[in-house]
Amino acid sequence: MSKSIWPKASSGRVASSLQAHMVLALAAGGLIYILAITGTLSVLNREFQRWEQPSAPEMTQISPEAAAKAAKAVFESETPSTTHLYINFPRPDLPRTVISTDTQAFFATETGEVGEAENFPWTQFLLDLHYYLHLPHILGLTVVGALGAILLGLSLSGFLAHPRIFRDAFTFRRGESRIAKADLHNRLSVWTAPFHISNALTGAILGLASVLAFAIAAVDFEGDTTKVFSPIFGEEAPMDETSSNISDIAKPIAYVQENYPDLTPTYYIHHDPGTAGQHISVIGWHSNRLIFGEYYNFNSNGEFEGVTGMSNGTLGQQIAGSIYNVHFGNWGGTWVKIAYVIFGAALSIITATGLRIYFARRRDQGRPAPILESMWSGLVWGTPSILAVCLVFSLALGWEGSSLVSTFWLGLCAIISVAGFRPSIDWSRLLQMSLTFSLVLIVVIHALTNSAHIMSAASWPISGAIIAIAILVGLKSFSKPKHSVPV
């Protein structure tokens, strides 16, 4: 056998990196797992929005006049007037027009009539869990950002701890042994590294941006945080609250459509409508870019004033404009979303198996931690189970907001506590069965409450996916080999 081309790793570096990997995982593994699961589901948040409200009017596009008619009707229905008026234009994954203000949102029909109010309580609950862990917004964002930074640390220490990262890149043994679990953990970690490193980084950037802005503003801008971000996203025009008629809504939209035929308008923002200082931005999506879009800005007469520079401005603007899309995977259509779901599921598995390897190692060393191990099983399978239970309550009983938040956190804490008190029970299996049952119930309740839309494009893809997951989890719960360690 010829000599290996791979450099030998220092055993001291490997040991200390493994130590760091373990410490970070123990410090934040549980919350990172919750973020991984909710992040995976959040990739499909637009699909879930459609599925929760399949009766909403759908269209592939809407004329500027129809969108303007609906937006004006919503604006005029509000007293006092909103300070912002928005139009969400239809897009492939959410083919609906939504008119929203500071306080409410309505669907618009293709002809510009105002339809039913937008309502997707479970998806909103899911997004709030992923963005903020249901904490107050700045605090929640910061905690989530900190978890992103720790996930980055886990990736870094994991790579440093792996002495044969390329050599073993395709070594994948199967089974219930610790080495098979380590293979699953390491192989998924290596091959999904571009995803989980970029996602941890972009998540941390999004989460920690507010805190960083406060610090920078305090040091360099006399506490004015708007001066930190306005060079990137554009400066708000000075307010002039003198009453005026709302300016022409259709004109800026039509301008973008006529002058930039390669762009897709995705969003319309009317600042301070009905005042002398009103101004407008239309966000246009650039199909071959990672940026969320470019702001096309108009004055109160609907005259084009220029772009903000997300597409052609400074490097900083273009990178900042790409962070959100890179994190959520909505830059490349359905196939990229499916890939992100696979990578997100892989990250969830990496997190779950990481702590299991730790517990298995402790057992092998004669230092078992059965209570903690059982609690970890409760968290791993309890998180998706309780998310599914929340969806059942939302569909069947119309629960939303704080009801769902308290159900999730109290339910998850209860599961983890009971798992700790009764470690002899196979919680993984029990919770897999519970998840299967809940998933079946979700599809049945959704079909019963939306019987006219069962086979609509808004319903069947998500219902079909839920059934497929129910079958997979159900099979897993029944196919567990005997005499194995908890999985």
Place this chain on the structure above:
Amino acid sequence: MIQGLALSGFALISLACGIFMLQAAWRSKESRAKEILVGWGLVLAGLVFFSFKNGPEKGIALGLVGMAIFALAFLAWQYIQATPKAAKSTSERIAEVDRVNWTVILRRSLVFVMIAFVAGLAALSLSTGIFSLLNSVGAEHTTNLVTVMILFPLLWAGLAVIIGADKLLWRKSLITLGTGLIPLAYMMVGM
């Protein structure tokens, strides 16, 4: 249209062949430097083809997604072909339930506080200091801001790894506090 499809096709074929060559070379017990080079070359060619089709940034992102999917597919194929091995019975291995004393709990709590808070504050201080320094020498604002937005979590991650890896409490405390206090002193002098 046809040119676009052809480019996508070439990109996918290059990526698949590249990953196939890499897995064959890495699974071999012998040194296969040439195959590894060709494998990486094909992966790179796949990224280039995607860039021609979808522009440099989106093309490379699509290429990385494709590479990961092909690698996972190869792993899944290997997983299906492998014979599962059952775990050994765990009951014989259990010697005693681990007990921790208060000193250990206190030490672990301190490490948690250092990772979750002190490292974050130190990284925040250093990032803000770097922004302030670059701002004072006239660096372009948006690029300066995005640089420290990226640097902040990376610094936090790096410090967290040092805290987790180093067994000496005084040394990791010194590194973390030094990282935070030096830029803080610089900013206080400048204010």
